[in-house]
Amino acid sequence: xxxxxxxxxxxxxxxxxxxxxxxxxxxxxRLGLPGSKNACExxxxxxxxxxxxxxxxxxxxxxxxxxxxxxxxxxxxxADFARQRAEGCGTGACGTSLQxxxxxxxxxxxxxxxxxxxxxxxxxxIQQAFIDAGAVQCGFCTPGLLVAADEMLExxxxxxxxxxxxxxxxxxxxxxxxxxxxxxxxxxxARQGEAV
Amino acid sequence: MPENGxxxxxxxxxxxxxxxxxxxxxxxxxxxxxxxxxxxxxxSSDMWHEDMLWGQILRSxxxxxxxxxxxxxxxxxxxxVYAVMTYDDLPTDVKNYGLEIRDTPVLAHGKxxxxxxxxxxxxxxxPETARRAAAKIKVEYRELPVITDEASATxxxxxxxxxxxxxxxxxxxxHPNIVHRQPIVRGDADEAAKRADFVVKGEYTFGMQDQAFLxxxxxxxxxxxxxxxxxxxxxxxxxxxxxxxxxxxxxPEDKVRMTxxxxxxxxxGREDLSxxxxxxxxxxxxxxxxxxxxxxxxxxxxxxxxxxxxxYYEHGATRDGKLTHVKCRIxxxxxxxxxxxxxxxxxxxxxxxxxxxxxxxxxxxxxLYTNNPxxxxxxxxxxxxxxxxxxxxxxxxxxxxxxxxxxxxRLNAMTQGTLLPTGQPVDSPAPVAELLRRVKAMPMPPERQxxxxxxxxxxxLPGGLSNTTHGEGVVRGVGYAVGIKNVGFSEGFDxxxxxxxxxxxxxxxxxxxxxTAMAEVGQGGVTVHAQIARTELGVTQVTIHPADTQxxxxxxxxxxxxxxxxxxAVKNAxxxxxxxxxxxxxxxxxxxxxxxxxxxxxxxxxxxxxxxxEVLAGLADVLEGEAxxxxxxxxxxxxxxxxxxxxxxxxxxxxxxxAHRAVVEVDTELGLVKVIELACAQDVGKAxxxxxxxxxxQGGTTQGLGVAVMEEIIVDxxxxxxxxxxxxxxxxxxxxxxPTIPVDVLELADDHAPYGLRGVGEAPTLxxxxxxxxxxxxxxxxxxxxxxxxxxHLTGTA
Numbered sequence: 001x002x003x004x005x006x007x008x009x010x011x012x013x014x015x016x017x018x019x020x021x022x023x024x025x026x027x028x029x030r031l032g033l034p035g036s037k038n039a040c041e042x043x044x045x046x047x048x049x050x051x052x053x054x055x056x057x058x059x060x061x062x063x064x065x066x067x068x069x070x071x072x073x074x075x076x077x078x079a080d081f082a083r084q085r086a087e088g089c090g091t092g093a094c095g096t097s098l099q100x101x102x103x104x105x106x107x108x109x110x111x112x113x114x115x116x117x118x119x120x121x122x123x124x125x126i127q128q129a130f131i132d133a134g135a136v137q138c139g140f141c142t143p144g145l146l147v148a149a150d151e152m153l154e155x156x157x158x159x160x161x162x163x164x165x166x167x168x169x170x171x172x173x174x175x176x177x178x179x180x181x182x183x184x185x186x187x188x189x190a191r192q193g194e195a196v
Numbered sequence: 197m198p199e200n201g202x203x204x205x206x207x208x209x210x211x212x213x214x215x216x217x218x219x220x221x222x223x224x225x226x227x228x229x230x231x232x233x234x235x236x237x238x239x240s241s242d243m244w245h246e247d248m249l250w251g252q253i254l255r256s257x258x259x260x261x262x263x264x265x266x267x268x269x270x271x272x273x274x275x276x277v278y279a280v281m282t283y284d285d286l287p288t289d290v291k292n293y294g295l296e297i298r299d300t301p302v303l304a305h306g307k308x309x310x311x312x313x314x315x316x317x318x319x320x321x322x323p324e325t326a327r328r329a330a331a332k333i334k335v336e337y338r339e340l341p342v343i344t345d346e347a348s349a350t351x352x353x354x355x356x357x358x359x360x361x362x363x364x365x366x367x368x369x370x371h372p373n374i375v376h377r378q379p380i381v382r383g384d385a386d387e388a389a390k391r392a393d394f395v396v397k398g399e400y401t402f403g404m405q406d407q408a409f410l411x412x413x414x415x416x417x418x419x420x421x422x423x424x425x426x427x428x429x430x431x432x433x434x435x436x437x438x439x440x441x442x443x444x445x446x447x448p449e450d451k452v453r454m455t456x457x458x459x460x461x462x463x464x465g466r467e468d469l470s471x472x473x474x475x476x477x478x479x480x481x482x483x484x485x486x487x488x489x490x491x492x493x494x495x496x497x498x499x500x501x502x503x504x505x506x507x508y509y510e511h512g513a514t515r516d517g518k519l520t521h522v523k524c525r526i527x528x529x530x531x532x533x534x535x536x537x538x539x540x541x542x543x544x545x546x547x548x549x550x551x552x553x554x555x556x557x558x559x560x561x562x563x564l565y566t567n568n569p570x571x572x573x574x575x576x577x578x579x580x581x582x583x584x585x586x587x588x589x590x591x592x593x594x595x596x597x598x599x600x601x602x603x604x605x606r607l608n609a610m611t612q613g614t615l616l617p618t619g620q621p622v623d624s625p626a627p628v629a630e631l632l633r634r635v636k637a638m639p640m641p642p643e644r645q646x647x648x649x650x651x652x653x654x655x656x657l658p659g660g661l662s663n664t665t666h667g668e669g670v671v672r673g674v675g676y677a678v679g680i681k682n683v684g685f686s687e688g689f690d691x692x693x694x695x696x697x698x699x700x701x702x703x704x705x706x707x708x709x710x711x712t713a714m715a716e717v718g719q720g721g722v723t724v725h726a727q728i729a730r731t732e733l734g735v736t737q738v739t740i741h742p743a744d745t746q747x748x749x750x751x752x753x754x755x756x757x758x759x760x761x762x763x764x765a766v767k768n769a770x771x772x773x774x775x776x777x778x779x780x781x782x783x784x785x786x787x788x789x790x791x792x793x794x795x796x797x798x799x800x801x802x803x804x805x806x807x808x809x810e811v812l813a814g815l816a817d818v819l820e821g822e823a824x825x826x827x828x829x830x831x832x833x834x835x836x837x838x839x840x841x842x843x844x845x846x847x848x849x850x851x852x853x854x855a856h857r858a859v860v861e862v863d864t865e866l867g868l869v870k871v872i873e874l875a876c877a878q879d880v881g882k883a884x885x886x887x888x889x890x891x892x893x894q895g896g897t898t899q900g901l902g903v904a905v906m907e908e909i910i911v912d913x914x915x916x917x918x919x920x921x922x923x924x925x926x927x928x929x930x931x932x933x934x935p936t937i938p939v940d941v942l943e944l945a946d947d948h949a950p951y952g953l954r955g956v957g958e959a960p961t962l963x964x965x966x967x968x969x970x971x972x973x974x975x976x977x978x979x980x981x982x983x984x985x986x987x988x989h990l991t992g993t994a
Contacts, residue, residue, distance in 0.1 A: 020324060021324075028242070032244075033235070034238070034239075034242035035234070037239070037241075037460070038241065038491075039412065039492065039923075040491075040492040040923040042492065044922070044923035045492075047410060075233075075234065076236075114230070116225045116230070117230075123230070123234070127233040127234065130233050131225055131226070134223070134225075134890075136226060136229050136232045136233060137891060138409070138459060139228070139232030140239065140410040140460030140461060143233075146233060165931045169931055169932045172923065173410070174408055174461050175461055176891055176895050177891075177898035178894075178929075179890075179891075179934075179936065180887075180891055180894070181931065
């Protein structure tokens, strides 16, 4: 079957999709967006978390056919999404202007950037905070956590620690013991508060 | 360079010059951080190639059986299928692999020895096509009796898991179903026992833990025009893989070119091969690139686990609280194939009494061959199981003696100079008592944190949002533990690393390029390599070359060894580059300034300076467009094997110590545990990157927490089949299960190691588990001799 949907503000079309394929498979294997990770395929680990019409979902549990006509945001689009939200688009899912879309590419090779500090790369506040707080080790859980944490901060700009733990309880991390992830979310929230 | 007269490769303590920005000791950020937060970092499961096929493995559905027949006809006839291979299709006489003992068949031959053993492989144009085709392969099994524990393994009429063993352990084991046995005897434990005023005995059980790294086993094999293959893979040791892969394929090692892909965690689970050979076989058979990605279910069958263990201990002490003797017997279940079992036995036995002074010890550790899932390396590697048991014993004995549990440990704590049971002196700081003091001195988390003006916040309580209690029946407990882990490969292993360092001028700026085969699995080795290069070469820009087999071996990313050994190799190579650069400088400019000949010269801020700070030349001028490159192996001081009868020998390189204090709250009515805080104090020698060090400690601590209260692979004792191979049924700690983990880092230099550093990664995984168990015992008054603890163990309904 053919599936038409919007990913990170850009219309996408996937052809020859087998009915059993998940949204995760289509993103990773058909659309060249491997940022969303496959670690359990049972909705237990959250590594594949994306926004579907604004709602965080495990994309491994969403059949590709279910996203027909809908909007998906993945970690690859998180920076643009957060920027648009900051610029006043309420949900952040207002689409990308043609001019921006033409500039968009998965790997911003044209931009000189520092792979270590993020300087020169456009990052969302939560992405920057994960780098700064040391919340990334192997990084496999990171994309899902970023999408989930960004969504929480969108709805709850001043979370308590208990709020953060509750919001991220569907995302497994095996490397960090979560402490630096807590630090990163607190940091992003604090920076967000300062910016207002 | 090493001091005069010292052999090449001898570690030097001197850190050159003033601290370099971004050098060692700073919490510089990961070089791969941005790629990882933007989703662009390519993990092995993200590899993609035009025209690639998908590989699938068919695994045995029974634990122990003869294979009567395999019918691949229907699978081969499936549209979209390019190849189906079984044992009969293997191209050479080398059909087995293994880390130490090559006892593991690439594909089952006549027999399967554990549930989930690979029997056949399929390549097809879609992963679902490959899965369905594999399901069409008909395998007829004739089941054999299963060996599941020590009694069934060593019974006189026991079926042998491996007939006709020829490995080098068979000569000294008491039964062919025992992989390896290591006794360690020092002093006279029986005689010393007579001096004991108190003796405690205990029998402990340690469940089977899974590494549960999040990035599944995966990789891409691309056949090359020269008949070789390029393999992009997630592993812990490229060259060890290569040594095992190439002979099975019938290729020389230089025709199997391996590149490390992004690795989604490892924790020991990637020391053994998984899909490497299978992907290469299918790629060479079909002439097409083949990608294999395990799903989580398969991942639980696709790698070894932590050895479950039975541990039998006897400790004695005098009335004034001094340990008299320890006797122990540690039985590790190695499962169907040897993997790292012999080395795990070596660790469990040599570290079997923990970081204490005991002159009279009688230790025995064995690993069994059974039909349970193969077990091998996991973070802590044999020392974890022992620590769980000896720390439980120390609590029991302290109670018998009538001493405070921490003070009892401190009284018996080893110090620098203490002899291990192997007779080897601990010849670097061993701040065991100090770590215990520090962790005890940390402020306690407040009581009844769940209480608020609006009633109980159930999220803070055992049971959480299940709303099972508002504080009724909830009891707090506190527990302590400390452990000792060896760093690096022990027992005489030639544990070297190689580094290639190049210095050149790019765009007017001196740049160092560091090329090693070190597997970055998340630990941050790449961060540390760049820091070392900055410190040693005085440059700002460092490029980390991707890890591959085009450079010499970096050894394994395990045993907490990479910062020590490959870090040491990078430091050594930088020192050699520095010498060459200074020689060039002397040649070019030596006549212009006497300091070139007379002064101690340093590289700082892109310049050659004297130790007095005078600038002699810019590196760009010295190099003049030339590049300086050095590739060199580096070794830590050698170790020796343990004597097979007495266990005596200087087997270890270095030690790492951590202590934990666990605070738990237990809903005693329902048996639910919430760990409130898990504080850790650890000596790291020198924190090359403090942020990463703390991250390692917190991560290791959490894996210890997991096996204390939830993580266990359940193997059916009758069928030896795995019952919970998924994240739905095998639970690892979520962010709700994990408490705050305050960390106190101590830095007492080990003079034998580069910069005085100690390996960090494993020690926190040891003491975390017994600290949590001690806290639960403290809360409940129960004995709790097994881990993990489940609710039924606390409610008496087990």
